[in-house]
Every structure is written in structure tokens, then in C-alpha cells.
Amino acid sequence: MRLSGTIGTALIIATLSTVGMASPGGAATQKAAVPAPATAEKKAGIIATVNGSDIAVEDFDAGLNRAQRLALxxxxxxxxxxxxxxxxxxxxxxxxxEILYQESRKSVKVTEAEINEELKKLKGRYASETDFANALAAMKVSPSTLRAQVERALSIQKFIESQFASKAVITDKDIWAYYDRNRESFRQPEQVRASHILIKAEPGWDAGKKGAARKKIEEIRQKIQQKQDFESLARTYSEDPSASKGGDLGYIRTGQVLKPFEEALFVLKPGEVSDIVETSLGYHLIKASDRKPETTVPFENVKDQLRTLLKQEKGRQEASAHIGKLREKAKVAIFLPSE
Known part of the structure; x- marks a missing residue:
């Protein structure tokens, strides 16, 4: 369990933005949406038609909801x-x-197995099926709509890869220039490997209940002072899911855990155990087992990854230019509802 102060809700549709077709200058540089011509027939529940294919109002509502959240x-x-x-x-x-999806369908096929695998990854970002469903509801996205969006995103992604990214030429000079411009992105801050024992005590508890929790953590602290094994005590007494791993939380850097926990952890030397630390979760005893100093990832370690990244980015840019040409030829009718 990461003891982060807040757990941000991932934007599911944004997860698919790796295949987003916004032009390099952003959405504002794209051709402005225009109303449907007088000859176009408006359909209920449809926001636009592209070469005879409908775009649902539901998709528009979800996209607008996401865009407003980001803007705010x-x-x-x-x-x-x-x-x-x-x-x-x-x-x-x-x-x-939609235009690019139609183009991708001419040469790309997405299997049910690929869709299911992507959905599994998306669900894996959430603690439970309920949390996942709530996130979809907040973005006004139904499960069937999400599945359709995943299929479309994968189709576009495969199309861009096969038609543009795979053919993009990226030199070592290009890669180094990117690395040099973004050195801060490759900085790895100091990290401390932490274990802890948690006895829960929520802010709303009465004095008696909190007092009992405090007494329990003090008794555990005495056992540690008597040289009893921290890992064994964590397995026996800790009320955090990490108890099954002897309290191990892995390597932690600043900003990942609650502030009182962080402040106590980062002054410890490997092998040391903190005094009792109180957070909104309860009472902790924290042990530092290892420390990694701040470092910068060497260029050679990320060179191949950056080549792939830059090929993908160049592919997206070329695809964006390609879709601009297709947009000029497409038969598009837009039924933008009144505000």
C-alpha cells in the first residue's frame, strides 16, 4: 500500500491519448468545427457524421467532460x-x-484478445471493479463505449506504427538532443527503502479508541528496543496490507507518502527505526533498510527507449499531417448542440 495523501483518479480515455491526433500546435490549430450544411439531416443522439459514419453525442459528452477537467x-x-x-x-x-479510424480499418485488424488485454491494463490501475466503474461514470463513459474506444484506439495505434512510426528515421544525434534538452526528466531523486508497522487510528475516533491504538504501537516499539525482529513483528501486528511482506514498502522518494511519514523516513540511516509517527492513517514505526542517492540515468541506458519514443512522436506528427489532407476531402456534417 502506498501511503499517498491522495489517490488521483486516472483518466481512462486519456490513457489512450498515445494515439491522439492533435496537431503539434494543439487542438486550437486544427480546422475549426463548422455546422452541418443545410442538406445534412440531423439524427437523434448524433453529434456528427463522417463519410456516412455517425459520432454519438455520448462520445462528445465524454470528451468534453475530460477536456473541461483538464482545463480546470x-x-x-x-x-x-x-x-x-x-x-x-x-x-x-x-x-x-473518426477519419483516421476509417483509414486504419483498410489495413489493420484488432483482435478481441488485444481489446481484452488493454481493458485488463486499464482496470489494473484501480483498486477494485467498483472504483473502475465509478471512474467511468464520472467521465460519462459506458462499458460498451469504452470497449469501442479501446478498439478504435488500438486500430489507430497499429496503423500509425505500421504506416508512419516504423518508417521514421531517428538518428543518434536526434536522440542525444532530446536527452540533453530533457535532462531533468532523467534525474532519479534520492530513494529510501522502507518498511513499517501500522496500527490504525482514524482522525474521527474517540480518545479511548485512539489511546488503545497508541498503547499497542508503544508495546510493539518496546519489542523492537528489545531487539526483536522488525519483519516478524510487522507480519504479526501491522494492520497494513504490507504486513504479509514484513512491512516492506519498497523504495520511496519524496512526494510519494504522507508528509509526517516522509519526514521521519528520510532522516533515518539504513537499519534505523523511527520513533512513533502519527499520520491520518494511524501510528507507524518506520524502518529504513537501504538508501539510493540522487542520480541521473545514463544516456546509454535510455537510448533505445528514446529512439522508440521519438519514432512514435514523429509517426504521430506525420499521421496528423496525413489526416489533415483526409479531413479536407471527407464528407463531414457537425450538429453541435446549443450551449
Whole structure:
């Protein structure tokens, strides 16, 4: 269990953004969404049609919801003009993705096994099926819609890889330039391997209940002072899931755990055990078993990964240019609802 102060809800659809078709300059540089021509017939539940294929309002709502969440992370409310522009950008992005999906279907096939594997990965980001379902509901995405989006994303991803990324030429000079520009990204901060024993005590508990928890952790501390094995005590007494591993939490860096826990951990030398530490989870005894100093990942260690990354990025850029040409020829009707 990571003792992080908050567990952010992953944006499931954003997980598929590796195949996003926004142009290098962002969505604002894309062709603006325009209303359907007078000859186009509006259909219930449809936001747009692309070469005769429908784009559902449900997809638009989910995309707009995601875009608004991301925009609000700046801490400033969106103006009416910004919301209006965002709506146009979202529907245009859906149109562009539909065009590319149609193109991908001409040469790519996605199997049920591939879809199921991707869904398994997405679900694995959540603690339970309930948490996963709640995240979908918050983004207004039904399970069937998610499955369809996964199939489309994989189809586009495979198409970009086969038609663009695999053919992209990336030199060692390109890779070094990227590494040099982004050195901070390859910095690995100091890490400490931690184990702990937790006796739960929630903030809302009465004094008697919290007192009993405090007494229990003090008794465990005495056992440690008597040289009893920390790992064995963790397995016996800890109320954290890590108890089954002797309290081992693995290597931790700053910002990953609750602040009082972090402050106590990072002053310990390997082999030392902290005094009793209180957090919102309860009372802890923390042991440091190893320490890794801050370092920078050597270029040679990431060279191959960066080559793949840059090939993918170049593939996305070339695909974006390609889709721009297809967009000009596509038969598109957009039924953007009134605000």
C-alpha cells in the first residue's frame, strides 16, 4: 500500500491519448468545427457524421467532460468563450479520429484478445471493479463505449506504427538532443527503502479508541528496543496490507507518502527505526533498510527507449499531417448542440 495523501483518479480515455491526433500546435490549430450544411439531416443522439459514419453525442459528452477537467486544473473557471471554443475543439478532434479510424480499418485488424488485454491494463490501475466503474461514470463513459474506444484506439495505434512510426528515421544525434534538452526528466531523486508497522487510528475516533491504538504501537516499539525482529513483528501486528511482506514498502522518494511519514523516513540511516509517527492513517514505526542517492540515468541506458519514443512522436506528427489532407476531402456534417 502506498501511503499517498491522495489517490488521483486516472483518466481512462486519456490513457489512450498515445494515439491522439492533435496537431503539434494543439487542438486550437486544427480546422475549426463548422455546422452541418443545410442538406445534412440531423439524427437523434448524433453529434456528427463522417463519410456516412455517425459520432454519438455520448462520445462528445465524454470528451468534453475530460477536456473541461483538464482545463480546470489551472485553478481558474472557464469563460463562456473558452467553453464554446473547447466544444468546437472536442467535436473536431472526434471527427479527425473518426477519419483516421476509417483509414486504419483498410489495413489493420484488432483482435478481441488485444481489446481484452488493454481493458485488463486499464482496470489494473484501480483498486477494485467498483472504483473502475465509478471512474467511468464520472467521465460519462459506458462499458460498451469504452470497449469501442479501446478498439478504435488500438486500430489507430497499429496503423500509425505500421504506416508512419516504423518508417521514421531517428538518428543518434536526434536522440542525444532530446536527452540533453530533457535532462531533468532523467534525474532519479534520492530513494529510501522502507518498511513499517501500522496500527490504525482514524482522525474521527474517540480518545479511548485512539489511546488503545497508541498503547499497542508503544508495546510493539518496546519489542523492537528489545531487539526483536522488525519483519516478524510487522507480519504479526501491522494492520497494513504490507504486513504479509514484513512491512516492506519498497523504495520511496519524496512526494510519494504522507508528509509526517516522509519526514521521519528520510532522516533515518539504513537499519534505523523511527520513533512513533502519527499520520491520518494511524501510528507507524518506520524502518529504513537501504538508501539510493540522487542520480541521473545514463544516456546509454535510455537510448533505445528514446529512439522508440521519438519514432512514435514523429509517426504521430506525420499521421496528423496525413489526416489533415483526409479531413479536407471527407464528407463531414457537425450538429453541435446549443450551449
Amino acid at each position: 486544473q489551472t485553478g481558474k473557471p472557464l469563460t463562456c468563450a473558452q467553453i464554446s471554443r473547447l466544444r468546437g475543439e472536442v467535436v473536431e478532434e472526434l471527427v479527425r479520429r
